[in-house]
Amino acid sequence: MDRVDEAIGGGARLLARLDRASTTQVVADALRERILDGQLRSGSQCQELQLTAALGVSRNTLREAFQILIAERLLVREPHRGVFVRRLEAADVRDIYAVRRLIECAALAAPASTRGLPEMQAAVETAHAAAARGDWYEVGNADVRFHLAITASVGSARVDRTMRALLAELRLAFQLMADAHALHEPFLGRNQQLVEMLEQRRPVEASIELAGYLDDAEQLLLATLTPVEP
Amino acid sequence: MDRVDEAIGGGARLLARLDRASTTQVVADALRERILDGQLRSGSQCQELQLTAALGVSRNTLREAFQILIAERLLVREPHRGVFVRRLEAADVRDIYAVRRLIECAALAAPASTRGLPEMQAAVETAHAAAARGDWYEVGNADVRFHLAITASVGSARVDRTMRALLAELRLAFQLMADAHALHEPFLGRNQQLVEMLEQRRPVEASIELAGYLDDAEQLLLATLTPVEP
DNA sequence: ACATATGAGTTGTTCGACAATCCAACAAGA
DNA sequence: TCTTGTTGGATTGTCGAACAACTCATATGT
Known part of the structure; x- marks a missing residue:
C-alpha cells in the first residue's frame, strides 16, 4: 500500500x-x-x-x-x-416561534416530558454558571440544550433534527442584538421555573407557561430586530 | 443589456x-x-x-x-x-408517522384547518380519478397534496417544508411494496371522510379520526416492509 | 442627465489529474 | 478446505486550472 x-x-x-x-x-x-x-x-x-x-x-x-x-x-x-x-426577517422569527410553540408545547404537555428532566436541570445550571461569568454565548448554548431536552422526550430523531436546525437558525437573529444579556437574562429564571413545574408533575401547566414564555421571547426579539436596517 | x-x-x-x-x-x-x-x-x-x-x-x-x-x-x-x-428502516417509518401524528393532528384540530378545505377536496377528486384509471403513482401525488393541505392551515413555511420533506422521504417506503393499490386504496374513502367531517365543522373529531388513520397506515406499511430483506 | 458600452472581478461549470479507499479475485499457508 | 494475506482495478475524495456567464461600478457618447 x-x-x-x-x-x-x-x-x-x-x-x-x-x-x-x-x-x-x-x-x-x-x-x-x-x-x-x-x-x-x-x-x-x-x-x-x-x-x-x-x-x-x-x-x-x-x-x-x-x-x-x-x-x-x-x-x-x-x-x-x-x-x-442568512439574515432573518421578522417573518422568519414569527414562523420559527410558531413552530416552536407547536412542537415544544406538545412535547412538554405529554407525560413523557419528565424524561428530559436531568438534561434540563444540567442545562439550567450550566446557563447560570455561564451567566455569572458573563459568557452569554455559552448561555445561548445551554438554552439550546434546555429546549432540545424538552423535545427529546418525544423520542423522535426527526423532531430532534428539526429543532436543532430551527434553534441554530434562530441564533442568526440573536447576533443582531447589541447585548445578548438583555435577551437571555429574563429566561434564566423561567427555565428554572419550568424544571420545578415538571418536578412537581404538572406538565400541562408547564406547557402553558412555556407558551407564554415563547410569546415573550418572540416579542423581545422582534422589538430589537425590526429597527435594524442597513 | x-x-x-x-x-x-x-x-x-x-x-x-x-x-x-x-x-x-x-x-x-x-x-x-x-x-x-x-x-x-x-x-x-x-x-x-x-x-x-x-x-x-x-x-x-x-x-x-x-x-x-x-x-x-x-x-x-x-x-x-x-x-x-436511501432505504427506509422500520424505525424510520415509525419515526415519520410519529411526527405526522404530532403535526397533522395538531393542524387539523385547530379551527383554522377549514382553510385547507378547497385544496383537500381537489386532492380527493384527483385521487379518485387517478385511481379509476389505475395510476397509483398519481394517487400518491394527490395523497401528498391532501396532507399538505392539512398542514398548510398552520400557515408556517417551515411546517410546510418539513412536511413536504417528510412525505417525500416516506415515498421511499411506498416503492418497496409490490402493489401500491393495497396501500392507497383503503385511504381514498377515509380522506373523503375527513373532508366531510371538516365541512360539518367537527375538526376535533376529524383530528381523532386522522390519528387512527395514521396508525393504520403505519401498521400497513410496517407489515409489508419488515419481511423485505435483500 | 440619461442611456449605453467597457472592463474588472466573481460565480458557474467543466476537465483532467492524482491520492485514498474499497472490493473482488487470486495466491499462500495451515 | 478454510483461512489469511496480497494485488490490481474501479470508485470516490480533493485539488488546480481554465473558461464562460454574469454582476457591478465606471467611463463614454449623445
Whole structure:
C-alpha cells in the first residue's frame, strides 16, 4: 500500500482515520461554528476565493460545504452574486416561534416530558454558571440544550433534527442584538421555573407557561430586530 | 443589456432566463423525480461516472446535487463507497408517522384547518380519478397534496417544508411494496371522510379520526416492509 | 442627465489529474 | 478446505486550472 509509513505514528492516529470526516464536512462544521458564534456576521458575503485561501481547500470542496449550510438555511445563495450568511426577517422569527410553540408545547404537555428532566436541570445550571461569568454565548448554548431536552422526550430523531436546525437558525437573529444579556437574562429564571413545574408533575401547566414564555421571547426579539436596517 | 438578441424569441423565454435554475438545481430536481417515481430504486447505488454520462454534467456539479438530496435524506453517502438511494428502516417509518401524528393532528384540530378545505377536496377528486384509471403513482401525488393541505392551515413555511420533506422521504417506503393499490386504496374513502367531517365543522373529531388513520397506515406499511430483506 | 458600452472581478461549470479507499479475485499457508 | 494475506482495478475524495456567464461600478457618447 501507499503511504503506510505515515500510519505508523500510533494506533490512535489509525483509529482517527477510520471515522474521520470528509474535508467537505470539516469545512461545513467550521463555517457553521463561525456563523453561530458571530465571527461571520449575518448578511456578510462568503467569497469563494477568500474562504478557499483562509481554509486551505479547493473551490469545489468549499462549494459542496456551501450546499450543506444552504440546506440548513444558515447560508443563502443569490445566483451569480454570491453566498451570504442568512439574515432573518421578522417573518422568519414569527414562523420559527410558531413552530416552536407547536412542537415544544406538545412535547412538554405529554407525560413523557419528565424524561428530559436531568438534561434540563444540567442545562439550567450550566446557563447560570455561564451567566455569572458573563459568557452569554455559552448561555445561548445551554438554552439550546434546555429546549432540545424538552423535545427529546418525544423520542423522535426527526423532531430532534428539526429543532436543532430551527434553534441554530434562530441564533442568526440573536447576533443582531447589541447585548445578548438583555435577551437571555429574563429566561434564566423561567427555565428554572419550568424544571420545578415538571418536578412537581404538572406538565400541562408547564406547557402553558412555556407558551407564554415563547410569546415573550418572540416579542423581545422582534422589538430589537425590526429597527435594524442597513 | 447583453444578449438581447436571444431574448427576442419571446417574453416567456426572457422570464425563463431570469429565474432559471442552476445546473446543480436542475440535476437535483431530475434525480429527485427519478427517485420518487421509482426509476432509481431504493438501495441502488448512484455511481458518479455513470450519472455524469447519463445527465451530461460534470462530476463536480453532480456532487453538489448529491449534497442537496443527501440533506433531503433521499440519498445517503457511505464514505469511499458511494451514494445510494436511501432505504427506509422500520424505525424510520415509525419515526415519520410519529411526527405526522404530532403535526397533522395538531393542524387539523385547530379551527383554522377549514382553510385547507378547497385544496383537500381537489386532492380527493384527483385521487379518485387517478385511481379509476389505475395510476397509483398519481394517487400518491394527490395523497401528498391532501396532507399538505392539512398542514398548510398552520400557515408556517417551515411546517410546510418539513412536511413536504417528510412525505417525500416516506415515498421511499411506498416503492418497496409490490402493489401500491393495497396501500392507497383503503385511504381514498377515509380522506373523503375527513373532508366531510371538516365541512360539518367537527375538526376535533376529524383530528381523532386522522390519528387512527395514521396508525393504520403505519401498521400497513410496517407489515409489508419488515419481511423485505435483500 | 440619461442611456449605453467597457472592463474588472466573481460565480458557474467543466476537465483532467492524482491520492485514498474499497472490493473482488487470486495466491499462500495451515 | 478454510483461512489469511496480497494485488490490481474501479470508485470516490480533493485539488488546480481554465473558461464562460454574469454582476457591478465606471467611463463614454449623445
